[in-house]
Amino acid sequence: MAHFTLPIGPAGPVLSAFVAVSQARHAALTAAGQPVPSPVPIRALVDTGASCTCVDASVLAALGLTPTGSTQMMTPSTGATPHEALQYDVALAIPAAPPNPQPFYKHTLPVVGSELSIQGIDALIGRDILKDCLLTYNGVVGFFTLAF
């Protein structure tokens, strides 16, 4: 399996990744003669407490995305009543490391638009991604490994 190991920082298990327009939106933009936005580099927190992947609104805006979905969502800020939240289709790439540098790549993934940048991160990698990965959190030595 491709994998990488990174130190667990003050913000937790944070990794670098790229968010881009989905494969289908890429094709639609090209067909319409519109420019395709470049992938946006992000800092993402691996969060087993998130059932879905969330991306900061500034990243979605940089990609010129419009919502293509909605979902019911509960967070500590929403209280006991779920809120309807917008979803956006994106592509997500998480680079691996040599000797097996094949990245984790999803060409079409629904993500929830959120306000995260105030916490110093651009995204939460949720269990919808982790279901396809092996995550090892070694707090004793201060490293985590993600294999996929």
Next chain:
Amino acid sequence: MALEKELETYARKLPELKEHEGKFALVHGDVVDVFASYEDAIKEGYGRFGLEPFLVKQIQSVEQVQLVTRLLVPSPV
């Protein structure tokens, strides 16, 4: 409100969509089609409607609530 028309259409047609539980509805205006996967529905949405608004939603009799234990503010609809 983003996708207002599509969300209304989905809610109105949900009783007849329930036979496709777990599949994905593609909604544009009053038009609804059903696909086996999220990726197929998104691909067809862009292929058929281009950059116009459309909604892709998993068909669920009881909608699953996404839970995030971290403090964040989801973008409102």
